[in-house]
Amino acid sequence: MNKRLFVQITLGLGLMMTTPMMAQAQDALARVKAAGVLKVGTETAFAPFDFIDAAGDHAGFNVDAFAEVGKELGVTIKWVELPWDGVLPALEAGQFNMVAGPATITKARLERYRFLSPVAEATVAILRRAKDDAIKKPEDIAGKTVGAGKATAQLAQLKTFAATLPRPVEAREYPAFNEAYADLAAGRIAAVANSLPNIAFVASKQPGTFAVVLPPFGQKSYFGYIGTKKPDDQPLLDAVQAALVKIKADGRMKKMQEKWFGTAFDTPDVAPEPSF
Amino acid sequence: MTPRLFELMLKAAGTTVVISVASIGIGLLIGILVCAARLSPRPWLRWPAGLFVSFFRGVPLLVQLLLIYNLLPAIGLTVPSVVAALIGLSLCTAAYQAENLRGGFTSVPRGLLEAADMVGLSPWQQFRRIRAPIALRLTVPALVNEAILILKASSLISVVGVIELTRTAQNLAASTYEPLLFYAVAGGLYLAINWLVAAGGSLAERALRRGRLA
Numbered sequence: 001m002n003k004r005l006f007v008q009i010t011l012g013l014g015l016m017m018t019t020p021m022m023a024q025a026q027d028a029l030a031r032v033k034a035a036g037v038l039k040v041g042t043e044t045a046f047a048p049f050d051f052i053d054a055a056g057d058h059a060g061f062n063v064d065a066f067a068e069v070g071k072e073l074g075v076t077i078k079w080v081e082l083p084w085d086g087v088l089p090a091l092e093a094g095q096f097n098m099v100a101g102p103a104t105i106t107k108a109r110l111e112r113y114r115f116l117s118p119v120a121e122a123t124v125a126i127l128r129r130a131k132d133d134a135i136k137k138p139e140d141i142a143g144k145t146v147g148a149g150k151a152t153a154q155l156a157q158l159k160t161f162a163a164t165l166p167r168p169v170e171a172r173e174y175p176a177f178n179e180a181y182a183d184l185a186a187g188r189i190a191a192v193a194n195s196l197p198n199i200a201f202v203a204s205k206q207p208g209t210f211a212v213v214l215p216p217f218g219q220k221s222y223f224g225y226i227g228t229k230k231p232d233d234q235p236l237l238d239a240v241q242a243a244l245v246k247i248k249a250d251g252r253m254k255k256m257q258e259k260w261f262g263t264a265f266d267t268p269d270v271a272p273e274p275s276f
Numbered sequence: 277m278t279p280r281l282f283e284l285m286l287k288a289a290g291t292t293v294v295i296s297v298a299s300i301g302i303g304l305l306i307g308i309l310v311c312a313a314r315l316s317p318r319p320w321l322r323w324p325a326g327l328f329v330s331f332f333r334g335v336p337l338l339v340q341l342l343l344i345y346n347l348l349p350a351i352g353l354t355v356p357s358v359v360a361a362l363i364g365l366s367l368c369t370a371a372y373q374a375e376n377l378r379g380g381f382t383s384v385p386r387g388l389l390e391a392a393d394m395v396g397l398s399p400w401q402q403f404r405r406i407r408a409p410i411a412l413r414l415t416v417p418a419l420v421n422e423a424i425l426i427l428k429a430s431s432l433i434s435v436v437g438v439i440e441l442t443r444t445a446q447n448l449a450a451s452t453y454e455p456l457l458f459y460a461v462a463g464g465l466y467l468a469i470n471w472l473v474a475a476g477g478s479l480a481e482r483a484l485r486r487g488r489l490a
Binding site for chain 1: 437
């Protein structure tokens, strides 16, 4: 009797695992088009790309950009919001079709993910308190505590830069950049390291509290949207890539960049080989 | 805080309540089965039930949620955020509720059951008239306790993409730069919800004492 039960359970589990594989005869693009929905994973604590605005609505560059991508593909966008350190694992698990973020295009990430056409520059700079005159150039963070988001490329850039300074920098890791900004305003840390578009936006919203330290210290890098390298996902990612290139070519991208970053970036159509 | 933002907080509190209450209910059903299996004289029922309890009580809820959300798709079961949250909370609370119930059933005085045997009550009559009512009375305070714990632990489900009360407070605190206000409101809402749960528990206890229920 127990043997029969074992056989039944094994058969049942086997069936469960093979059914979805049979259902994947179509590729991801065909499935997204059939469903009419593109599922995009993101984190809403990354203004001005992705955040909840003061009226409580999901807003930012990502929302506008994916609305255009959705128009090009003829699908609606469904957002899945996770803490950033959970977004890429969930992408690999197949919880959504692609990731907005965006993420800094780095060598390590390129080995594992496919980056689409860059949407903004990501070079890292320092944000300080407006009244704190001790930090005049990036090197002045030596010996101080600087915050950045956990599992971010900006944190890695901060650590690399800190290693070149005469005195050690304590890099404090936060679940999201918003918490780092709050700690900076409260005086718990001396500075926050994040990409220029992000901190320029934060400083412009609260000029009495924050100021940007120029020039950026990190190596030149770009932000891009992310997909997997699974063969099944490639036709879909090709379609999104084509949509992004079209949006850039007809000037819509420039308008969105000016709206959210206060300036337009010259971003290549294809992600260039990153330097780190 | 504008009325619209307060409405968003209330809606998020609704999400917290619906998912928590559903999980506690599903968890109670599973917990009853697991408890029955643990008290069974058959080892092939007792063993898996014991394993279930030690796993879901021994692994942090946060890890369970991440496993369900990220690992189940690997065997072809892609569960949406809300379902992952429901599975995680339900299985976790089921393990605790099974143990609470088991505590209730094993606390029924042996003498009562021996007396029941003497007067010739059948095992079902003994369960219905003696064991279940006593176990239920002993378990209700622990059940209320567990419900409150799950309501608070539900703040973890934002890691699988469910935007509940805590996550909404975080989002709005960040966008309005008023963390104190939104965390205070979130705390107040949790307190109000849990006060209602505790009050409901007291009512149930009183009704049980007077013999109106079970």
